[in-house]
Amino acid sequence: MSTVSQNLTELKKQLPANVTLVAVSKTKPAEQIMEAYQSGHRIFGENKVQEMTKKYEQLPKDIQWHMIGHLQRNKVKYIAPYVSLIHSVDSLRLLQTINKEGAKNNRVIPCLLQIHIAKEETKFGLNETELFEILDGDEIKNLNHITINGLMGMATFTEDKEKIRSEFKTLKNLFDTVKNRYFSDNSTFSVLSMGMSGDYQIAIEEGSNMIRVGSAIFGERRYQ
Numbered sequence: 001m002s003t004v005s006q007n008l009t010e011l012k013k014q015l016p017a018n019v020t021l022v023a024v025s026k027t028k029p030a031e032q033i034m035e036a037y038q039s040g041h042r043i044f045g046e047n048k049v050q051e052m053t054k055k056y057e058q059l060p061k062d063i064q065w066h067m068i069g070h071l072q073r074n075k076v077k078y079i080a081p082y083v084s085l086i087h088s089v090d091s092l093r094l095l096q097t098i099n100k101e102g103a104k105n106n107r108v109i110p111c112l113l114q115i116h117i118a119k120e121e122t123k124f125g126l127n128e129t130e131l132f133e134i135l136d137g138d139e140i141k142n143l144n145h146i147t148i149n150g151l152m153g154m155a156t157f158t159e160d161k162e163k164i165r166s167e168f169k170t171l172k173n174l175f176d177t178v179k180n181r182y183f184s185d186n187s188t189f190s191v192l193s194m195g196m197s198g199d200y201q202i203a204i205e206e207g208s209n210m211i212r213v214g215s216a217i218f219g220e221r222r223y224q
């Protein structure tokens with residue numbers, strides 16, 4: 001067995017049945033993705049439109065591609081035909097663009113709203129006020145070519161486990177609030193995407209049901 005499939009097998013053994021694993025393959029070549037594919041994995045995450053689209057074209061069509069990185073509105077059209085979940089929606093305007101491109105492609109595109117939970121300036125995402133503005137607004141009711149499937153967040157990059165835990169707790173609470181207030185009779189809103197290689201165990205303990213793991217599967221990256 002290759003290292004990639006070994007890592008994947010070990011990781012999957014630890015995961016509760018309700019947790020979906022997104023194998024983050026950004027910067028990694030198609031051959032390594034195929035190693036994971038051959039061991040049965042089908043869900044891969046990328047953070048750049050061009051790279052994801054190239055891999056989509058090269059690789060088997062039953063792969064589910066998740067966009068996890070910051071997404072510019074003018075690039076949505078490239079992924080709209082095939083993307084299976086966009087984790088990184090951080091504005092109403094982006095949601096409107098995804099909706100428009102979904103309509104052009106005659107499909108409904110599943111989306112997560114990315115929430116800013118880290119205490120770092122550099123991370124993208126909505127704060128709570130912006131989130132509720134979108135959910136309370138009238139515009140969102142007209143978007144028939146997207147679905148809001150849940151929330152996504154990234155914890156602060158730190159060794160401080162209690163800080164990470166408390167940020168995940170905050171996101172889980174927000175998820176529950178949003179679910180109860182806006183989606184209580186809508187089972188589509190069900191995904192809480194939180195946890196990466198360094199913190200997925202904590203994320204799962206705090207209620208994550210989708211983790212995005214790259215380096216623990218494919219090895220360290222030289223660049224982002």
Ligand SMILES: *Cc1c(COP(=O)(O)O)cnc(C)c1O
Nearest residue numbers: 024047068196197212213214215
């Ligand atoms: C790169 C990336 C990951 C995976 O990071 P690892 O630490 O390699 O597991 C997860 N989520 C997002 C948004 C990323 O950009």
